[in-house]
Amino acid sequence: MRFIPLTEKDRKEMLATIGVNRVDDLFADIPAEAKLDRPLNIPGPLPERELLNNFSMLAFMNKPVSGERSFLGAGAYSHHVPVAVDQMLLRGEFFTAYTPYQPEVSQGTLMAIYEFQTYTSALLGMDIANASMYDGASSLAEAVIMAKRVKKKNRVVISGLVDPAWRKVVETYVQDLDIDITTVDGVNEGVTNIDELSIAANGSSAVVVQYPNFVGCIDDLQAVRRVCDEAGALMIVATSEPVAMGVMTSPGKLGADIAVAEGRSFGGSLSYGGPGLGMFATKQKWARQIPGRLVGKTNDVDGKPGYVLTLATREQHIRREKATSNICSNQALCATASAIHLSLLGKNGLQEMALKNMTAAKYLAGKISSLNGFELAYKRPFFNEVAIKIPAPAETINKKLAKDGFVGGFDLSKTYPSMGDSMLFCATELHAKNDIDALADALSGFEV
Amino acid sequence: MNFPEKLLYTKDHEWTLIEGDIAVVGITDFAQSELGDIVFVETPEVGTKLNVGDSFGVVESVKTVSDLYSPLTGEVVEVNEALVDAPETVNTSPYADGWIVKIKMSDTSETESLMNVADYKSLVKK
Incomplete structure (x- = not known):
């Protein structure tokens, strides 16, 4: 199928038919503060080789965190995908x-x-x-x-x-x-x-x-x-x-x-x-x-x-x-x-995967709550995430964890102020005992 | 195509049979043939109050879906439960076994604004 773009004349006719003056008028429902009022801040064109170099350098600035160093869940979970x-x-x-x-x-x-x-x-x-x-x-x-x-x-x-x-x-x-x-x-x-x-x-x-x-x-x-x-x-x-x-x-x-x-x-x-x-x-x-x-x-x-x-x-x-x-x-x-x-996992594989998640989270909960000043927020069963009361603001703790190469848990105090300083930690089948021990070590600096 | 004399019709291709203050409502032979094989009829709950023109249900065929509009003001007193298992009855017997709802009219004079068979036939011809 051939793609024939609109001419300026077509565009004017279409706008006139529906009774607006400019294309921008079609976006009137979008709040002004959500609209960008300047050109995108992107550099001009580059030769292919330079472009590739640029992206390599950009990628180098990333701090990739592998799944076993991340303890953030709260809706998006790290898992092994075959x-x-x-x-x-x-x-x-x-x-x-x-x-x-x-x-x-x-x-x-x-x-x-x-x-x-x-x-x-x-x-x-x-x-x-x-x-x-x-x-x-x-x-x-x-x-x-x-x-x-x-x-x-x-x-x-x-x-x-x-x-x-x-x-x-x-x-x-x-x-x-x-x-x-x-x-x-x-x-x-x-x-x-x-x-x-x-x-x-x-x-x-x-x-x-x-x-x-x-x-x-x-x-x-x-x-x-x-x-x-x-x-x-x-x-x-x-x-x-x-x-x-x-x-x-x-x-x-x-x-x-x-x-x-x-x-x-x-x-x-x-x-x-x-x-x-x-x-x-x-x-x-x-x-x-x-x-x-x-x-x-x-x-x-x-x-x-x-x-x-x-x-x-x-x-x-x-x-x-x-x-x-x-x-x-x-x-x-x-x-x-x-x-x-799911077909690769099968019924038993899914059960096994779930059990590994539970076991890892249980180990994490025990390990972290044994640190002074850290305490389980609830004495209730959990799956692969557990809420833990922490001795300092989540932001402070997560900054330190980031320095040590971890992604910390989800800051619950923002969503639920009544909980006070607390974090939701997640562990999955990706987390081995030593990964969780390393997290606990990093957190031990906050013990009170 | 068959359009019985004793019925009243609407521009939405529904028919109604007046029995005292009860109006039996269905869709016409023309409507069922336009829709094609009917696979589902959604009926209102008994007790639903309707005004003229209210959508009270849906007729679904293999190719389209059509709303049903109340020809009169009143309350639904009975629905054709047999259509749940045999919606195709609306195709095979639009004026008898394929009836859809019975409405207890609150104003019988409203029937005067419905079409007679001659008016409906000329509508269908267009």
């Missing part, structure tokens, strides 16, 4: 974020996505999963919007122990959708306050909790289910670290109506925090309410199995403004990577 994942992703057919419309030329991609859906459903213990969303946070936002579609009440209750960044994304998604959010606290106990949740849930469409929650503890999902039953609300369970499902009972088994997760831990990387991968799963009876794409398996005229996009009539290219969502692509490449990773 090299086979990348090798298989090199197949050019997978290089697209788009879900293919034409089954006759896309059986391989459709099948890969179908496998991803199957893994997602199994992992979260739900009937069906979609072909993926952008990330865990936007999956949660879509879950909240879906709950309103199902229950038709315009209030949603969210635990304050859901990742603060995810909560912000939800707020952004629903700001013009007539959905009010009630937040329920629980940070002092480490788990969502069920009594407060019960009061708030009355008259709401959905109750949202994170599992494990943002401070690393495990909310009582059976109690949350009872709250939802009493209130007639949907139970939405969000998971930022689905590796935990290797040892924990799935949200579906504990009664979740919608389960969403950030799938980056499977086959993803932590390059500048992304890309993410949204997992979205629910019950069969709401198949028509789910956002985004869905790949189904069927038989062709000769009785051979085949894969197609299904229930597309919910989507915006057919249903316009009444579509279930305005998502129009997905994270096909990341979804494929996660399906490959």
Whole structure:
């Protein structure tokens, strides 16, 4: 297909038709402070060799931290991704974020996505999963919007122990959708306050909790289910670290109506925090309410199995403004990577990986809390993250750790001032005993 | 194409059969043939209050989705549960077994603004 750019005349005609003067007027909705009011600060053109030299020098200034020296989790986790994942992703057919419309030329991609859906459903213990969303946070936002579609009440209750960044994304998604959010606290106990949740849930469409929650503890999902039953609300369970499902009972088994997760831990990387991968799963009876794409398996005229996009009539290219969502692509490449990773792990491998995470985090918790002035914030079970009270501000400690070549934990005092100086430390299968001992050594300078 | 005399019609291709203060509502033969194979009918809950023009459900075919608009003001008193398992009934029997909802009218005079068969036939011809 030839690309013929617009002429200045075309552009003027188009702007006149929709009644604006300049292209800039199309961006009037973006707040002025978010716009750049000067040219980008980038140098002019360079010959290829000089350009390569420049980038080499820039790269040299980086301080790369390998996974075993980083103890930061809080939504993005360092894991070992088998090299086979990348090798298989090199197949050019997978290089697209788009879900293919034409089954006759896309059986391989459709099948890969179908496998991803199957893994997602199994992992979260739900009937069906979609072909993926952008990330865990936007999956949660879509879950909240879906709950309103199902229950038709315009209030949603969210635990304050859901990742603060995810909560912000939800707020952004629903700001013009007539959905009010009630937040329920629980940070002092480490788990969502069920009594407060019960009061708030009355008259709401959905109750949202994170599992494990943002401070690393495990909310009582059976109690949350009872709250939802009493209130007639949907139970939405969000998971930022689905590796935990290797040892924990799935949200579906504990009664979740919608389960969403950030799938980056499977086959993803932590390059500048992304890309993410949204997992979205629910019950069969709401198949028509789910956002985004869905790949189904069927038989062709000769009785051979085949894969197609299904229930597309919910989507915006057919249903316009009444579509279930305005998502129009997905994270096909990341979804494929996660399906490959999960297939390599298998059921036992996932369990083993999860156990290694737990063991490492348990060792870390014991080691750090044995330092004077360091203390576990909660006496509760945790998976691979643990909240620890620290004897100095997190910023000070993290600066020192950075000097020693570590990435420290997440500063909880910013999100939860009532916790005081405290940090969320994460350990995964990447961390050996000596890595954690080295961290404890570096922290021992802060002992009181 | 079949358009029974005893029914009233809307520009959204719905028909209604008036029985006292109850209006039975479905989609016309023309509508079902335009939609093609119907695979799902979403019906409202009994007790839902409707104004003229309110969207009360959805008919989904293999190629598109169409909203259902209430021809009258009133309350939904019954929905055709059989359509859950056999939505294709709307194709095979649009005016009988394929009915969709029954509405208890709050103002029977509203039926005067609906189309008779002759008006509807001329609409379909366009």
